Amino acid sequence: xxxxxxxxxxxxxxxxxxxxxxxxxxxxxxxxxxxxxxxxxxxxxxxxxxxxxxxxxxxxxxxxxxxxxxxxxxxxxxxxxxxxxxxxxxxxxxxxxxxxxxxxxxxxxxxxxxxxxxxxxxxxxxxxxxxxxxxxxxxxxxxxxxxxxxxxxxxxxxxxxxxxxxxxxxxxxxxxxxxxxxxxxxxxxxxxxxxxxxxxxxxxxxxxxxxxxxxxxxxxxxxxxxxxxxxxxxxxxxxxxxxxxxxxxxxxxxxxxxxxxxxxxxxxxxxxxxxxxxxxxxxxxxxxxxxxxxxxxxxxxxxxxxxxxxxxxxxxxxxxxxx
Amino acid sequence: xxxxxxxxxxxxxxxxxxxxxxxxxxxxxxxxxxxxxxxxxxxxxxxxxxxxxxxxxxxxxxxxxxxxxxxxxxxxxxxxxxxxxxxxxxxxxxxxxxxxxxxxxxxxxxxxxxxxxxxxxxxxxxxxxxxxxxxxxxxxxxxxxxxxxxxxxxxxxxxxxxxxxxxxxxxxxxxxxxxxxxxxxxxxxxxxxxxxxxxxxxxxxxxxxxxxxxxxxxxxxxxxxxxxxxxxxxxxxxxxxxxxxxxxxxxxxxxxx
Numbered sequence: 001x002x003x004x005x006x007x008x009x010x011x012x013x014x015x016x017x018x019x020x021x022x023x024x025x026x027x028x029x030x031x032x033x034x035x036x037x038x039x040x041x042x043x044x045x046x047x048x049x050x051x052x053x054x055x056x057x058x059x060x061x062x063x064x065x066x067x068x069x070x071x072x073x074x075x076x077x078x079x080x081x082x083x084x085x086x087x088x089x090x091x092x093x094x095x096x097x098x099x100x101x102x103x104x105x106x107x108x109x110x111x112x113x114x115x116x117x118x119x120x121x122x123x124x125x126x127x128x129x130x131x132x133x134x135x136x137x138x139x140x141x142x143x144x145x146x147x148x149x150x151x152x153x154x155x156x157x158x159x160x161x162x163x164x165x166x167x168x169x170x171x172x173x174x175x176x177x178x179x180x181x182x183x184x185x186x187x188x189x190x191x192x193x194x195x196x197x198x199x200x201x202x203x204x205x206x207x208x209x210x211x212x213x214x215x216x217x218x219x220x221x222x223x224x225x226x227x228x229x230x231x232x233x234x235x236x237x238x239x240x241x242x243x244x245x246x247x248x249x250x251x252x253x254x255x256x257x258x259x260x261x262x263x264x265x266x267x268x269x270x271x272x273x274x275x276x277x278x279x280x281x282x283x284x285x286x287x288x289x290x291x292x293x294x295x296x297x298x299x300x301x302x303x304x305x306x307x308x309x310x311x312x313x314x315x316x317x318x319x320x321x322x323x
Numbered sequence: 324x325x326x327x328x329x330x331x332x333x334x335x336x337x338x339x340x341x342x343x344x345x346x347x348x349x350x351x352x353x354x355x356x357x358x359x360x361x362x363x364x365x366x367x368x369x370x371x372x373x374x375x376x377x378x379x380x381x382x383x384x385x386x387x388x389x390x391x392x393x394x395x396x397x398x399x400x401x402x403x404x405x406x407x408x409x410x411x412x413x414x415x416x417x418x419x420x421x422x423x424x425x426x427x428x429x430x431x432x433x434x435x436x437x438x439x440x441x442x443x444x445x446x447x448x449x450x451x452x453x454x455x456x457x458x459x460x461x462x463x464x465x466x467x468x469x470x471x472x473x474x475x476x477x478x479x480x481x482x483x484x485x486x487x488x489x490x491x492x493x494x495x496x497x498x499x500x501x502x503x504x505x506x507x508x509x510x511x512x513x514x515x516x517x518x519x520x521x522x523x524x525x526x527x528x529x530x531x532x533x534x535x536x537x538x539x540x541x542x543x544x545x546x547x548x549x550x551x552x553x554x555x556x557x558x559x560x561x562x563x564x565x566x567x568x569x570x571x572x573x574x575x576x577x578x579x580x
Binding site for chain 2: 012190191193195196198199202206208211265270
């Protein structure tokens with residue numbers, strides 16, 4: 001009986017196990033290909049300072065995808081939140097106020113998305129193409145192409161909380177990524193909220209009949225995406241102590257790729273925070289890894305593509321078709 | 324309505340009318356379900372069965388008429404309200420969420436949680452286990468509380484949905500075409516569950532257009548035709564053959580006799 005339970009548990013974790021195997025293979029290739037770089041702490045220090053940005057976004061995106069929805073607007077929302085953060089900080093010299101305004105902006109953007117998607121009923125892929133352009137345009141209009149220097153922020157406690165270096169060795173954003181990863185895992189698998197997200201994404205009629213408020217769940221998920229986007233905009237602005245108006249560009253596909261190679265289904269109703277976490281680690285380390293292997297940068301996208309194709313194929317084969 | 328009737332009646336609809344704009348879907352419906360009674364609601368497509376059910380489950384409000392539940396006059400203005408009253412519906416394809424485990428499905432929308440909203444997973448699993456083994460009589464080790472529902476057959480899914488309703492003490496379970504698309508042996512499982520509802524002292528409305536399935540498990544038939552009650556017959560007063568021939572007659576002529 002004990003042995004059976006063990007096997008069953010493995011069966012339930014097959015998604016997580018397969019993404020982990022992909023992860024091991026990728027890092028195995030890195031280690032064998034360039035042991036000097038990959039046995040040295042420096043490369044991991046560099047990963048820990050860069051991966052958390054798309055990683056944290058991917059965690060929030062996992063909820064959106066589990067609902068069977070998508071959010072394409074977050075890169076521009078991120079830029080606009082960053083502009084608000086930088087501008088309020090420069091004017092008020094108060095970084096906490098700047099953060100508060102930044103979070104409020106993220107929440108407002110989340111509400112705008114859910115207004116279009118939930119209340120008006122526009123499919124999320126269409127609605128967020130609209131808000132994506134809108135917020136990017138807004139940044140262009142208000143920032144006029146100018147960046148904002150945030151060097152003054154470096155002396156604040158807030159800066160150290162967000163992107164400081166713990167013991168001069170560990171970037172704080174890596175700790176945030178890990179803590180949020182665990183938090184989101186708990187929220188998805190062990191909290192009523194996560195359960196409701198899974199139900200709404202799986203079978204909205206069944207969810208409604210069981211008294212789950214579909215509209216409310218969707219709204220909360222899109223607002224959560226806004227909040228997390230605001231947080232990442234703070235992190236990424238503080239990391240380089242500079243706001244630049246084309247911030248966020250390049251985050252869209254890597255974030256979505258992390259979610260999908262992590263095993264979350266685009267059809268909704270199932271997903272894995274652990275998968276997303278590992279997916280973000282894979283996606284975030286490929287570029288440096290490929291260079292370290294001595295290949296030219298031209299290979300990067302090709303290998304991205306190959307890894308994405310392989311992992312989603314594994315999931316498609318593993319998931320028996322409905323019928 | 325006298326006092327004695329209150330004691331035995333669970334639900335009564337009185338003079339219910341429902342129109343959608345110009346279209347009169349239900350006209351002067353008098354319908355009741357007794358305590359521990361299984362009522363077969365039969366009638367052709369478009370007879371108004373689903374509209375009647377939607378009024379009972381709070382999806383639609385009636386245009387006119389009164390609803391009494393356990394002797395009290397009430398309005399059922401939402402699905403949530405009907406569930407609070409103890410009315411649960413089991414639809415074929417809406418019963419369960421396929422990609423979720425058995426225990427998640429059982430407690431969907433009624434999770435056992437702590438003060439912070441975190442699930443008490445162990446408790447939910449243990450209760451699901453008990454329900455599976457004891458109430459539903461699952462002995463196979465292939466089916467566990469952690470199995471995804473998609474691996475179950477249609478009849479098993481219906482069984483779980485009905486067990487869930489019983490588990491949460493529903494007084495009235497509405498089975499909306501629960502055997503559509505099921506094989507014979509699967510249909511039998513669903514019919515067995517209806518017998519369980521009866522045995523547990525609960526009531527049910529069983530909607531179907533297949534009289535052969537409904538006949539063995541119900542106490543009374545209510546026949547709906549073009550928005551009106553065309554007949555209300557106790558099973559003991561009519562044979563299956565007689566009922567079928569009268570239904571055919573009704574379809575041709577618009578009257579039962």
